[in-house]
Amino acid sequence: MKPLHTLFLVLSLACAQLCFAHLMPAQQGSINIQGKSAFVAVALPASGLTIGDANRDGRLSTQEASIYQQAIAEQVSARLQLWDGDTQGNIDFIQINAESDASHSGQIANSEDMGTWSFLALIKISFPKEPQALHLRSTFFGTRPDQMQLTMKAIRGDETEVVMLTPQHAQHHFFRSSGQVLGDYIVIGVQHILSGWDHLAFLLTILCIINNWRQGLLLTGAFTVAHSLSLIAALLELVHFNPRWIESAIAISIIIMACLNLLIQRWPGKQKTRWRLFVVFSFGLLHGLGFAASLSAIGLNTQYRVWSLLGFNAGIEIGQLFFLSSLSLFYMATQRYLPGFFHASFKTQWRDRFLIPSTNLLALGVGVYFLLY
Numbered sequence: 001m002k003p004l005h006t007l008f009l010v011l012s013l014a015c016a017q018l019c020f021a022h023l024m025p026a027q028q029g030s031i032n033i034q035g036k037s038a039f040v041a042v043a044l045p046a047s048g049l050t051i052g053d054a055n056r057d058g059r060l061s062t063q064e065a066s067i068y069q070q071a072i073a074e075q076v077s078a079r080l081q082l083w084d085g086d087t088q089g090n091i092d093f094i095q096i097n098a099e100s101d102a103s104h105s106g107q108i109a110n111s112e113d114m115g116t117w118s119f120l121a122l123i124k125i126s127f128p129k130e131p132q133a134l135h136l137r138s139t140f141f142g143t144r145p146d147q148m149q150l151t152m153k154a155i156r157g158d159e160t161e162v163v164m165l166t167p168q169h170a171q172h173h174f175f176r177s178s179g180q181v182l183g184d185y186i187v188i189g190v191q192h193i194l195s196g197w198d199h200l201a202f203l204l205t206i207l208c209i210i211n212n213w214r215q216g217l218l219l220t221g222a223f224t225v226a227h228s229l230s231l232i233a234a235l236l237e238l239v240h241f242n243p244r245w246i247e248s249a250i251a252i253s254i255i256i257m258a259c260l261n262l263l264i265q266r267w268p269g270k271q272k273t274r275w276r277l278f279v280v281f282s283f284g285l286l287h288g289l290g291f292a293a294s295l296s297a298i299g300l301n302t303q304y305r306v307w308s309l310l311g312f313n314a315g316i317e318i319g320q321l322f323f324l325s326s327l328s329l330f331y332m333a334t335q336r337y338l339p340g341f342f343h344a345s346f347k348t349q350w351r352d353r354f355l356i357p358s359t360n361l362l363a364l365g366v367g368v369y370f371l372l373y
Contacts, residue, residue: 026118027142027149031082031174033156036130038082038089040123042152045142046098046116049075058143059115065098072096076121079140084131093124117147134174138165149297164299181304182311189315192294193323198250199287200323201366205257206280207327208359215273219280220324226284227291228313234292235300235309243293247370250290253283254367258360291316331355 029042046053046060052068052075053060065072073094082089098119134154141148150165154174163172176184193199206223210216233239257279264275291312301308 027147028151029121029153031134031136031152031154033131033134033154036127037092038125038127038131038134040080040082040121040125042080042121042123042150043118044076044080044121044140044150045118045144045147047142047144047147048079048140051075057115059117060098060119061115062098064115065096065119069096072119073121076123076140079138080121080123081137082125082131083133083135083137084127084129085133085135087127089125089127089131091123092126093122095122096120097122135171136163136165136174137171139167139170141167159303162302164297166297169298175303176301178304178307181301182307185301185308185311186315186318188298189312189317190319190322191315192291192312193316193319197366198247198254198370199290201254201363202250202257202283202287203320203323204327204359204363205254205261207324208356209261209276218273218277220320222277222281223284223287224317224320226281227288227316230285230288231291231295231313232309234289235295239289241289241293246286246289246293249286250283251367251371253286254363255371257283258364258367261360262357262364 026043027045029040032039045058047058049060049072051071052064054064054068060072073096076096077091077094096119098116134156136152136154138150138152141150148166151162152165152172153160153162156175159175161174163174165172173180173184203223206219210219230239234241260276260279295309295312
């Protein structure tokens with residue numbers, strides 16, 4: 001019965017392709033796990049093809065789909081893969097369908113087939129055993145900004161999970177436990193903060209003005225609370241923003257913070273601390289929105305949204321703590337191991353007249369770079 005059941009599902013997919021072509025939104029798809037097999041239906045952008053779009057207009061006509069059926073199928077097979085742990089699924093069946101966008105909208109087709117922006121791929125993938133560690137990898141994205149993501153819904157019995165893939169997050173493990181999801185997003189958070197030069201530059205501007213551990217806890221705590229609040233608010237859709245504007249605003253925050261550090265050295269201590277605390281907290285809100293934009297591009301785990309959010313935020317804090325601790329240890333080492341014949345006052349002047357200004361100038365340069373480029 002199982003072979004007949006599988007054959008029936010394959011034939012059903014093939015016969016239903018016209019219906020799917022009308023109903024499947026662009027850059028979206030589904031993965032239905034049935035025993036040892038996975039049945040995939042996905043709408044992919046024609047502009048992502050290297051072979052098939054003969055006239056390079058970003059559309060795939062029915063004639064192009066017919067002529068290049070095998071070449072397109074090979075590209076989809078190579079760039080959209082399902083794995084069970086370390087075992088790649090074997091493609092048993094793949095069908096490519098392209099139907100004119102004019103017929104989708106109910107318009108009368110012209111004599112010339114204008115083609116479609118996205119084509120439908122129907123795929124049957126088999127595994128040696130029922131997949132328990134389903135892993136999706138995709139590098140099939142289009143050239144237009146609205147074609148740089150792929151939303152996939154995986155179904156296995158009563159379990160359902162949705163993921164959004166992007167060129168920056170091109171793979172995903174489905175149906176993982178809450179602990180595994182937490183660990184995954186902690187790693188993502190650490191990697192994000194340690195590879196984000198704009199965020200690290202802002203942390204530099206905070207670090208170089210810390211005079212004691214209490215002030216350090218106060219300033220870094222203000223930044224942590226602020227970016228955590230705005231991150232959560234954005235992901236709960238309590239705040240809406242344009243990611244491009246936020247990127248520019250973060251760059252401006254680095255520039256302002258560096259300039260303030262260079263200009264207000266002569267302010268009274270308490271007044272200077274209060275102003276810096278206010279500025280750090282305010283700009284921390286901006287950086288939290290930047291974290292939210294990055295996490296939105298990656299996507300929260302749909303089964304464990306809270307765990308993935310907590311993991312990402314914890315990863316941000318771990319990476320931030322590692323960065324600040326490493327630089328603090330380096331600074332203390334330079335203070336301790338400077339040649340002994342240098343007087344203590346020289347070490348203080350070296351910090352105030354060279355280390356702090358040069359660090360802020362470095363951060364200023366990073367901010368200007370991110371603002372302009």
